[in-house]
Amino acid sequence: MDRLEIYDKVNQCETLEELALIIESLADSDGMIQGRTRKFKAFKMAFACRNYGAMQKNSLTREFGIRQQAMYLLHYSY
Helix, strand or coil: CCHHHHHHHHHHCCCHHHHHHHHHHCCCCCCEEECCCCEEEHHHHHHHHHCHHHCCHHHCCCHHHHHHHHHHHHHHCC
C-alpha cells in the first residue's frame, strides 16, 4: 500500500475504532508503525486511539493524518 492509499484509508474512517484498526493494519512485521521521526508500537497507538478522549492529544502520530482524523472524529462524532 502506498502513502496515498494510507492517507485515503485514514480519511475514510468514521469512528475511532475504525481508525484503530487501520493503525493496527499498518504495523510492520515487528508490530511497529512509522511516525514522523521514529517508530511506535502499533498496539499502544491503537489503544490510545480507542481511548483518545482520555489520552494526551499527542499520543497519536501526525503521520498519514492519523492525529488530525482522530481529533476530527472526537469533535464531530460525539
